[in-house]
Amino acid sequence: DGGITQSPKYLFRKEGQNVTLSCEQNLNHDAMYWYRQDPGQGLRLIYYSQIVNDFQKGDIAEGYSVSREKKESFPLTVTSAQKNPTAFYLCASSIQGDQIYEQYFGPGTRLTVT
Amino acid sequence: GQNIDQPTEMTATEGAIVQINCTYQTSGFNGLFWYQQHAGEAPTFLSYNVLDGLEEKGRFSSFLSRSKGYSYLLLKELQMKDSASYLCAVTDSNYQLIWGAGTKLIIKP
Numbered sequence: 001d002g003g004i005t006q007s008p009k010y011l012f013r014k015e016g017q018n019v020t021l022s023c024e025q026n027l028n029h030d031a032m033y034w035y036r037q038d039p040g041q042g043l044r045l046i047y048y049s050q051i052v053n054d055f056q057k058g059d060i061a062e063g064y065s066v067s068r069e070k071k072e073s074f075p076l077t078v079t080s081a082q083k084n085p086t087a088f089y090l091c092a093s094s095i096q097g098d099q100i101y102e103q104y105f106g107p108g109t110r111l112t113v114t
Numbered sequence: 115g116q117n118i119d120q121p122t123e124m125t126a127t128e129g130a131i132v133q134i135n136c137t138y139q140t141s142g143f144n145g146l147f148w149y150q151q152h153a154g155e156a157p158t159f160l161s162y163n164v165l166d167g168l169e170e171k172g173r174f175s176s177f178l179s180r181s182k183g184y185s186y187l188l189l190k191e192l193q194m195k196d197s198a199s200y201l202c203a204v205t206d207s208n209y210q211l212i213w214g215a216g217t218k219l220i221i222k223p
Binding site: 098099106 | 122145155158159205210213214216
């Protein structure tokens, strides 16, 4: 079965610690995305990648970093510089990023930082 | 600026029909998506409209008017499992998705 996996589903960290959220897809999609979802707000784009070894900042990239060393994987690191890291993080992929295709989402990781 | 508006919450009765509206103002337009999201889960694709008119897909239909910057999602024969949030998203001129905050639909027996 093809799909997107994110792990873990729930993650707890102390303030000041960096944390990496995993995202893996076996859909053979070129494009991958990271979104943040907060109550009462639309999904906000953190980073996206249209091809391996290349990625672009989204609307709220400050305090986050990504890598795209393999087509299947697009991990997101939430650094200590992110002021309000507690949120629901969603990873998505699409066939290509420069044309219009639906995005497929992973199950999400709920990060709580205290 | 870019803006997408949807009602925050709606309530409907099982078996009835409900219409969820979405209005948008974006820099360019390359289509509009509707997604369904159950609480704590991933959004799943429902529909895509790029031309004016109504697209029907089973119990769900989606309508688009580009001149009015307006879309709606119509859900018929409501079932309890339709209780979810419905997200409207517009593809702008850079092929980026701009998301609305979502409409939480509550279905009552």
